[in-house]
Amino acid sequence: MGTTSDGDRPWQSYHTAYTNAKAGMEGVDKEKVQRIIYEMSKGSKYFENEKRKEAYIRQKVENLRAQCAKLTDKDMPHFQEVANKKILELEASRELSKIWLHTDMDAFYAAVETLENPSLKGKPMAVGSMSMICTANYEARKFGVRAAMPGFIAHKLCPDLVFVPTNFEKYTYYSELTRKVFRRYDSDFIATSLDEAYLNITEYCNERGLSGEEVAAELRNNVYEETGLTCSVGVAPNRLLAKVCSDINKPNGQYILPNDRKAVMTFISSLPIRKIGGIGKVTETILKDVLGINTCEELLQKGAFLCALFSHCSTDFFLSVGLGLGRTDTPEHKLRKSISSERTFSSTGDEPLLLQKLADIAETLSNDMQKECIWGRTLTLKLKTASFEVRTRAVSLQKFIQSKEEILTYASKLLKAELPLSLRLMGLRMSQFRDDKCGPLDPRQKTLASFVVSGDVTASATFSDKHQICDAQTDLSVHRESSASNDDKISLSYEKNDVLASDQLSCGLRYASTSADGIENMGNECSGKCDYVETENEMIRNFSGHKTIAASSQKTEPSWVDGYICSICGIEMPPSFIEERQEHSDYHLAEMLQEEESVYVTEHLTQERSVRKAPQAKENARKKQKTSPKGGKHIPIDAFFIKGKKSL
DNA sequence: GGGGGAAGGACCA
DNA sequence: TTCCTGGTCCTTCCCCC
Structure with missing residues (x-):
């Protein structure tokens, strides 16, 4: 792209998504289109980013070539055998009875x-705007205008x-x-x-x-x-x-295309690989430049190399394409796996403005989730920097959330860990949905109740052991009484944890407390028993695996008036309904704690900021963050979501 | 070593 | 001057058990 090897026609190697032929673009002066797009793009940040991406793909190609060169004469018969076996298996699965x-x-x-x-x-007409067009009619396509092309370039191509x-x-x-x-x-x-x-x-x-x-x-x-x-x-x-x-x-x-094997094989033999859904620009480049594969037939011919270089999953896909195989079943109704919302805007590094935009996106996402009755527990923040670098940062919570406030709380934390940064796009995605869609309003209550009502001690014990439920604000932890007692009793403990330290933990509990000078002290891992020190409120709580109510509010456990009427909601439940009563009490407790959390979050936001800036934070941060291939300035998310060392 | 979360990327419409 | 949005799936890295 624009390098010396391209001589005086640098645009010839500038392959954007929209220089590829699409229906209605036959007879277009491709070189002219490529030149105009190149001239209008060069020097822009988008262009620079495209160059980076292409360099990355070139590197990938070089690595694969090197791997290829290492294959010895002894290796090849083995991989050919593997490929032949796979081809036979795939061939056996061929179905020609469906239309x-x-x-x-x-x-x-x-x-x-x-x-x-x-x-x-x-x-000639295009649907979209000056910044981006969604589609173009066939008259416009004659000028090289097509979907996914910026409007200003389309306008240049067709005034x-x-x-x-x-x-x-x-x-x-x-x-x-x-x-x-x-x-x-x-x-x-x-x-x-x-x-x-x-x-x-x-x-x-x-x-x-x-x-x-x-x-x-x-x-x-x-x-x-x-x-x-x-x-x-x-x-x-x-x-x-x-x-x-x-x-x-x-x-x-x-x-x-007739339902006939010979017809299928003839059809597929000369078909360019790019025509296949799932093979895009990058895969096409890799297959072409590494193995010289241009047509689907060649995928079969180079089967041994595919087996040597690519994963099982990819190899199976490539070989099945070579055989002209595809899905013939009607899949079960596919459930949505994630929901997201994102916005592009003029690049800015203004923190209050970015937070405002984030709030807007959180609101849109929350509204969309409410419309579809969805609660999720993994929130992903997507950022596109002014230089078009895309980053994603995710947090998995121990509870399912849906409200704008909750989404914004976690999204803000993720964003603040990345700032200062000049951004041109922000997005939020929620995934890991709760199974039951239109359940009770409090998602946690259902989770809790299901443990109690099911009476599945093994399940709850396993869950408790592996995943101490430590939510950022209100935690409902299910603990099994000492297994030594062997009485299979389940007791419920509620613990309110530090907003900072616990929300990202998936295994075990670790607490971070903050002293007055903002220096980080990493706390203990908690598994069944733990001490919780909250310096801000000068409050020390102990929680030992027995039924404990450790809420900071002065509210008390609901009592049973006249032996059978709930003091809070008035529902009647006879004393013999032991488990149901327990569950009911737990529900009210969960409600109380939930009420508290909004206050709690506000109180802790100030504290949290000081913690984030603590010098020790970075030292203690677990080095999970992947090294950015771009090598840009990047504050690891762990510098914000600090985890303590595992207690021995 | 395997499972699983996080991050990034490819691809599609 | 200006290069989208929303979704799925896969791979890789890395931590923890």
């Missing part, structure tokens, strides 16, 4: 906009380009219309985005005695009739191939 159809709407957002505003017809802002409500509405059509062919169709879906049309074809080709034509016609939009369709024995096929006759076309 899969992949449908892809043509320039979807642009088509919807044109449908609603016919004056746009025939004009008459019309920009239309995105309107996702519209796209969702039209997407739903297309899905109504899809459902008639396969009620369990898989939607991968607003404009793409996979349909298993095996049954539909068999029941009606229709071929895949006939069904594809019928479906395209129905979509057009009911939406006024065109789509392109691919039909093949599996999803991987169907997706490749739908791209062949774009726009408004279809391609059918």
Whole structure:
């Protein structure tokens, strides 16, 4: 990219995501487009970052080449044998009885906009803004304009380009219309985005005695009739191939690959690897530059090298691609694994401003989580620096959270550990969701109750031993009474821990206390028994594994009026309901502690800052932080989330 | 040595 | 002057058991 080896045409080696051919871009003056993009990008921070990334990939290629060179004549027969065995196994799994159809709407957002505003017809148009465009119609693509390209570059390529802002409500509405059509062919169709879906049309074809080709034509016609939009369709024995096929006759076309092994192998033999979903720019570069692999057929031919250089997982994928294999089953309904929100803004290092932006993102995330009834326990902060370096910092909590306040509390800690820093993007992601979605409002109560009610002593003991529940503010720790007693009794202990030290611990308890001068004193590991010293409140608590209530408030345990009425909520429960009563009391205690925590957090924020700056903190920090490949200035997160040395 | 969390990266739409 | 957003999966590193 722009180096001497490129002579007087440096742009020829500048390969951004949007210099790759896409449907409708045939006949584009590629060199002209590349030159313009290069001229407009060079010198920018984005460009510099791209250069860094490319250097990193080049290094990766060199390393793999070196590994390759080390392979001896003795190694190769072994790896060839491994590859042959894998190929035989994969071949045995080949299924040709299913007919899969992949449908892809043509320039979807642009088509919807044109449908609603016919004056746009025939004009080069892009949906998006000057900073980034989502999609471009086919007229614009003739100029080299395409999705994921910054608007200002698109404008340079096509000065008459019309920009239309995105309107996702519209796209969702039209997407739903297309899905109504899809459902008639396969009620369990898989939607991968607003404009793409996979349909298993095996049954539909068999029941009606229709071929895949006939069904594809019928479906395209129905979509057009009911939406006024065109789509392109691919039909093949599996999803991987169907997706490749739908791209062949774009726009408004279809391609059918027969359910026949020979036809599949012929089709795949000359197919460029980049056409396969899952093989992107980096993987393509590595396979090409290290092993000279350009087509899917060559993946099979170089099987031995793939086995020698890549992981089992990657090798299996590459070899199955070489055989033209793909998924033929309809997966179970996939549950969401994470939810996130991020914002890009003008680069700034202003701390109050960054915290304000973080609060906005936390609010959006919290709202989204509430809409979907989700609680999560792993919070990840994503940062993009002014120089486009991306960092992520995560914290796993011992409780599930959802509120803006809680998200912001932890997110702020993660951010502050990274500052000072000039940022252009911040994002928050929540993952590790609680299994039950719409449970009680207090996620912890459910967790606690499940331990008591289940009576699964083994499970609770294991949990207790391995994961002392030490939440940042309010902790509900489940402890088994001394195993020596062998009476299988479970007692519940509540402990309120230091906001600073405990929230990131996954195994064991460690407490950090802060003395008046801000010097860090690392505390003890706690497993069943521990002393908790909280200097700020001059409070010493002891907790010995028996049922202990260690809340700082003066509130007392709920009592049973007249022997059966709860003094707090008035619920009636006879004395014989021992476990239920215990659980009920625990619930109120958990509530009390939760009330306290907001106050507690506020009190501790000031203290926490001083701790973060303590010189000893860095020394004590566990060196888990991975060395940044970029070698930039970076404060390890552990410098903030200090863990003590394990007590012996 | 294996399990699992954290961090980073690839990829997709 | 200006280069997105939101999601999944995989790999690597490193700590702890």
